[in-house]
Amino acid sequence: MRGDVFDPSSLQKQPGSDRSGQAFFGLISLAVLAAFVMVGAVFWDVVQGSWDISTSRMWGFVSTSFVSNPDEAGVAQGIRGSLIIAGIVILSFPIGIGAAVYLEEYATDSWTTRLIQVTVRNLAGVPSIVYGLLGLAVFVQTLKGLTGGDSVISGALTLAILVLPIVIITSAEAIRAVPGSYRDGAYGLGATQWETIRTQVLPAAMPGILTGTVLSIARALGEAAPLLVVGAAGYYTTGNNDFLEQMRGAFTALPMNIATFTKEPAAIWRGHAAAASLVLLVLVFLINLVAIIGRARIAKRLGR
Template sequence: MTTAATRREEATRAAVEKAITHGGPKLGSLAFRLLLLALLVMSFVILAALLADIASSAWPTFAERGPSFVMNGLSLNPATAGVWTGIVGSLIIAFIVAILAFPVGVAAAIYLEEYAPDNRRTRFVDTTVRNLAGVPSIVYGLLGLAIFVPVVRGIGLGGSTGGKNVIAAGITMAALVLPIVIITSAEAIRSVPNSIRDAGYGVGATQWEVISSHVLPSALPGILTGTVLTLARAFGETAPLLVIGVATGFFSPAGDATLLDQLTGPYTALPVVVFSWSRQTQAAFADTLAPAAIVVLLTVLFALNGFAIWLRNRTEGRW
């Protein structure tokens, strides 16, 4: 029996159903999703093609030469030339960057985040640091040539290159990545919850005790991740090194050179090796050795990025 009440209920049900149910897939949103997917696929395809091209060019070198390609030094003979000199140079540069940019950058970040009063001067410094991070790397090369090279020479570390050596290169690269170290460290410090600071102050800790015991340990994973990524950047940069006189041709360090001689003598870096080989007139250098060197460089960079991701994952989600 259909009473008025049940008829009303049915009408309500129908009205609600109509209001909350849509008629089918919305065409506009579907098209947009497909477009985004296509763009994503396209960028992956380009990247993959690039990698495949390089890998296929590089493959014969690795197949024929094996580890000797990595372990050999520079040579004019494509059959024996290797990237070892470049790897060593890049590692030394990265090491100098790490010991200079990391402490200075973290200290600057601590000052900016924890100590500096929130006023116009601090905001100006903050903005300047951010702008510096965006300055083209070649400008840092000019800075290195104008300041760091003479300084290195001036303090007696000029050696046979007159200051155009791996020390000046390291300092220049440190200056290049310093703003990025400061920014990422400041972000990491800022992301430490204030409740941790309150807790420290609440039990009677001084500001330095709070920072050293709680803020820095909590921010360290973020700081380390950022620093590793900046090292990868320093590892891959070429332009500033070219400006401050990296060796782009063949050189052979004296067999009995002291460590100081090696540090102050001519040097090269992995990306510079790629650069100079690809400009060689001998086909072997440009066509097979340069792609192989690129593969080595990419491997190192991927490893560094992977390390950074591992660091972040290991420490994420602690609050």
């Protein structure tokens, strides 16, 4: 009986069969290149604009507060406010990670769960000014007795709500990416569901979770609109030195300092705005660096 003979040449790609793939790859490459060029241009413009301050009085710029004299003005208040905001925002991460664990490991596949997941994804795309209005209504007005009104606590809690959907989404994706064999192996050894999550799932997902938290902090540090709505000042006169009173009093942050410098009519303030932008970029870079080191150590511990 005569059968069909397999021809290996039939597996070879025919001319032009992968042109669409090559075209798509080319477009993606151009988009990535354009993004790098734009980021590089912005960074160069910031460095060039802040060159005079960076080479003459950078330490004084980051260690002094805002004054009307441009030769003595600085962003110490903005740095302190941004760091406090970042610290309070970090405190919200366990809530986001816990929500992601529940959605991925405990919640059943029902319409309620799917509705929650869709809602969280939609909340991640809501304009930041809307969160500012929410913070104004809840933290500044309703909870004024606890937060002090237009205070750094109100601003930080507003930004914590803003980044919470991002933390939930990225954490859920990281948990979902953990191979099922990790869970099966733990269950086979008699571990409970929580023990499996704590000892296998979360450590394996931690690099991805760290990525999401860093992105969240970076976004929180760069937001100005919500802070403006909840009452952040461009600068303020230092009053009570008590830390708790300062948390409930007037506050500012680096994005607000940048906006204040930009609105000043004298051209010399443009250099201050560029220098403040450079400080913010360096701060975000340092946070990213810490996360990269943390990811590398966790991956090394897991043998990846």
